[in-house]
Amino acid sequence: MTDATAEPTPAYLRAGRSVGSWLLTTDHKRVAILYFASITVFFLIGGAAATLMRLELATPAADVVTAEGYNKLFTLHGVIMVWFFLVPAIPATLGNFILPLQIGARDVAFPKLNLLSWYLNLTGGLLAGAALTFGGVDTGWTFYTPYSSLYSNSYVTLAAAGVFVAGFGTIATGLNFIVTIHTLRAPGMHWMRLPLFVWSIYATAIMMVLATPALAIALLMVVAERTFDMGLFDPERGGDPILFQHGFWFYSHPAVYIMILPGMGVVTEVITCFARRRVFGYTAMVLALMAISIFGFFVWGHHMFVSGQSAFASLLFSLLSFVIAVPSAIKVFNWSATLYGGHVTFEAPMLYALGFVGLYTLGGLSGLFVASVPIDVHVHDTYFVVAHFHYIMVGGMVSAFFAGMHFWWPKITGRLYPEGISKIAALLMFMGFNLTFFPQFILGYAGMPRRYQVYPDAFAFWNALSSAGALVLAAAYLLPMGYLGWSLVWGARAPADPWRATGLEWRTSSPPPPDNFAKQPTVEREAYAYHERDEAPDHRDSGAHRPQSREVPDGRG
Amino acid sequence: MAEAEAVPEPFASFARQREAASLGMWIFLASEVLFFGGLFTGYAA
Numbered sequence: 001m002t003d004a005t006a007e008p009t010p011a012y013l014r015a016g017r018s019v020g021s022w023l024l025t026t027d028h029k030r031v032a033i034l035y036f037a038s039i040t041v042f043f044l045i046g047g048a049a050a051t052l053m054r055l056e057l058a059t060p061a062a063d064v065v066t067a068e069g070y071n072k073l074f075t076l077h078g079v080i081m082v083w084f085f086l087v088p089a090i091p092a093t094l095g096n097f098i099l100p101l102q103i104g105a106r107d108v109a110f111p112k113l114n115l116l117s118w119y120l121n122l123t124g125g126l127l128a129g130a131a132l133t134f135g136g137v138d139t140g141w142t143f144y145t146p147y148s149s150l151y152s153n154s155y156v157t158l159a160a161a162g163v164f165v166a167g168f169g170t171i172a173t174g175l176n177f178i179v180t181i182h183t184l185r186a187p188g189m190h191w192m193r194l195p196l197f198v199w200s201i202y203a204t205a206i207m208m209v210l211a212t213p214a215l216a217i218a219l220l221m222v223v224a225e226r227t228f229d230m231g232l233f234d235p236e237r238g239g240d241p242i243l244f245q246h247g248f249w250f251y252s253h254p255a256v257y258i259m260i261l262p263g264m265g266v267v268t269e270v271i272t273c274f275a276r277r278r279v280f281g282y283t284a285m286v287l288a289l290m291a292i293s294i295f296g297f298f299v300w301g302h303h304m305f306v307s308g309q310s311a312f313a314s315l316l317f318s319l320l321s322f323v324i325a326v327p328s329a330i331k332v333f334n335w336s337a338t339l340y341g342g343h344v345t346f347e348a349p350m351l352y353a354l355g356f357v358g359l360y361t362l363g364g365l366s367g368l369f370v371a372s373v374p375i376d377v378h379v380h381d382t383y384f385v386v387a388h389f390h391y392i393m394v395g396g397m398v399s400a401f402f403a404g405m406h407f408w409w410p411k412i413t414g415r416l417y418p419e420g421i422s423k424i425a426a427l428l429m430f431m432g433f434n435l436t437f438f439p440q441f442i443l444g445y446a447g448m449p450r451r452y453q454v455y456p457d458a459f460a461f462w463n464a465l466s467s468a469g470a471l472v473l474a475a476a477y478l479l480p481m482g483y484l485g486w487s488l489v490w491g492a493r494a495p496a497d498p499w500r501a502t503g504l505e506w507r508t509s510s511p512p513p514p515d516n517f518a519k520q521p522t523v524e525r526e527a528y529a530y531h532e533r534d535e536a537p538d539h540r541d542s543g544a545h546r547p548q549s550r551e552v553p554d555g556r557g
Numbered sequence: 558m559a560e561a562e563a564v565p566e567p568f569a570s571f572a573r574q575r576e577a578a579s580l581g582m583w584i585f586l587a588s589e590v591l592f593f594g595g596l597f598t599g600y601a602a
Contacts, residue, residue: 213592
């Protein structure tokens, strides 16, 4: 193992040790670390709320919190997890860190705006956190009117203000990424040579910029209604309570893709690397990403099949929801085809990535159930829907986040994590997740509504199973925090390219210097050139850009 | 060379920096149009 101290310039981690050097940094890598720190705290808060909810639901009776407390718990869980963990998780941490490296840039296009985005996100998180902890909010993360605008006596305005402020941070991040990809690509890095992680961030950034304003409008209208009593959602004064749902879901459905598209990018990087294989159908993968980001704007009405919209609108939104399943399926088939004939090895990032493919597929297929109007009428607002979107957002997105964290951990920290225990954590997460959420499909189909603290004894068995799974899942989340933290101090030093991967990020030292590259890299080949086009993928030493080829501790290579 | 050194990071040339600044402003304006357009339409609806 070679010591990373051999690098010519000090790594970005040693570019300044004071608190000010971190809080005022404009280095995209340090901003990524700031995001990582804040979203970890938010994840723990949201996770603690989820644990309390599952504890409450372990038995049919109310025995942990009051009914009002339960309402505030699921609101806290949803608000924190969606806006302060899931939305920024991959784009703002891995995207911020890896995107400029992958395109051979020295930083993002607007480094100061990048830091401002973090402060906006943090300010929003603190406002929402204050609202949710001082008095709590009981509307659910969806803030549905007229309950949120007329009836709720909780801190709705403060929480909405928090989400509103964080939204502008998201827009700034999206804007920054779009401009970065357009203007800072290294010589030779044509659009069709971009790694698919970059494409996924690009598609995500477009959605961030164009969808988030709709959320800002919807929340601003709720605040205006509560504060100035404008009657925007009051039918007696010419308002429309459904107007909020249109605005909210015009953002929040694309937001699902804001959460999942970067995960698809991560998984593509990981699967190609650990199958030593060119990605199957690169162009189709790019088109699928862009198709999802465009069609994602036209399916919001499938959240409103039972809200009183016209039958024709429901039919149209149902059809469009089926259409968006096509590019999603293309991606799953292409990942499978990439694995076919590859030299697959099962390191921790690969286990997480394969977990993503399975869980995302289940989440996506159950999405077709709820995209069908008759089935949705039956399962609307039941645990079936809860299970469906957790399969996408937790099973899919969080698995992808952990896959990316493990994959790029050596690059980010300059340290190698222990491989054995990380594989156990990956398997534990897959099992814990299924144990927690698969029973919820059954519960929902049997008729258990969401957001209830008590339930009939008939639902006790599946709820107990789900709560037991939540404990396994909690352990699976805490385990990486332990061993990744351990590796920061005691982990072996990482070489520049421990996985023998092809991206430009592996052409610089681990961790990279503040300016990313000692000299401007140029790109001569397409992405994922793990083998020549006319050769089988078992030629492990052919093709790819390999600045260093050191032995990896687990014997790969 | 002296001029190149004065170009703010992370750009390699002034032209590219100006291009980035104007693209960034157009994207910002697009999001603002959606925001205020949606707000006024929502109020009028």
